[in-house]
Amino acid sequence: xxxxxxxxxxxxxxxxxxxxxxxxxxxxxxxxxxxxxxxxxxxxxxxxxxxxxxxxxxxxxxxxxxxxxxxxxxxxxxxxxxxxxxxxxxxxxxxxxxxxxxxxxxxx
Amino acid sequence: xxxxxxxxxxxxxxxxxxxxxxxxxxxxxxxxxxxxxxxxxxxxxxxxxxxxxxxxxxxxxxxxxxxxxxxxxxxxxxxxxxxxxxxxxxxxxxxxxxxxxxxxxxxxxxxxxxxxxxxxxxxxx
Numbered sequence: 001x002x003x004x005x006x007x008x009x010x011x012x013x014x015x016x017x018x019x020x021x022x023x024x025x026x027x028x029x030x031x032x033x034x035x036x037x038x039x040x041x042x043x044x045x046x047x048x049x050x051x052x053x054x055x056x057x058x059x060x061x062x063x064x065x066x067x068x069x070x071x072x073x074x075x076x077x078x079x080x081x082x083x084x085x086x087x088x089x090x091x092x093x094x095x096x097x098x099x100x101x102x103x104x105x106x107x108x
Numbered sequence: 109x110x111x112x113x114x115x116x117x118x119x120x121x122x123x124x125x126x127x128x129x130x131x132x133x134x135x136x137x138x139x140x141x142x143x144x145x146x147x148x149x150x151x152x153x154x155x156x157x158x159x160x161x162x163x164x165x166x167x168x169x170x171x172x173x174x175x176x177x178x179x180x181x182x183x184x185x186x187x188x189x190x191x192x193x194x195x196x197x198x199x200x201x202x203x204x205x206x207x208x209x210x211x212x213x214x215x216x217x218x219x220x221x222x223x224x225x226x227x228x229x230x231x232x233x
Contacts, residue, residue, distance in 0.1 A: 089217075
């Protein structure tokens with residue numbers, strides 16, 4: 001099992017706000033990064049650091065962190081946001097990256 | 109623009125080896141590390157290891173120690189991942205990704221900002 005825990009599936013109504021969470025002890029010391037992956041495609045970075053979006057990522061994506069939990073929030077979810085989302089941070093030793101198990105987001 | 113272009117799909121028999129390449133362009137290759145990440149069919153992402161393109165230092169996932177070797181060729185800006193003694197559960201899409209670091213508000217963060225397109229490696233007798 002992963003050292004980062006994500007809910008396997010989350011759904012959101014079109015245009016509503018959804019929060020995807022990632023829990024793990026290492027998140028008290030390291031920021032999480034978040035990746036969107038659509039079927040048959042490579043992952044795409046959507047959030048890194050405290051709350052930074054790479055160029056080209058819509059501002060409806062935001063990140064936050066509190067204690068051992070990091071969150072990815074999509075404000076006003078769009079149909080094209082339907083995808084798998086993975087968090088990434090460090091393992092308990094801090095030496096290796098580790099991914100959460102992924103959350104499948106369905107936009108209704 | 110930054111691009112990572114990987115080699116094509118491979119089919120291997122159990123016990124064989126595979127070597128996947130990842131050619132970088134659009135940035136100074138030796139200024140970043142490269143991580144390799146794999147994804148078995150229908151499964152999540154698994155970090156395999158990292159190599160510094162600056163000095164060749166490596167850091168491998170414990171479960172792959174002894175079976176994986178990552179190298180770079182700075183003359184062609186290409187990273188390589190070789191996996192030996194292949195088993196059926198090594199069947200996966202293998203990705204290379206550029207490794208980056210962030211520091212802010214007292215904490216570090218690490219992330220993969222550019223990814224290759226993926227290489228399907230199928231292990232089957």
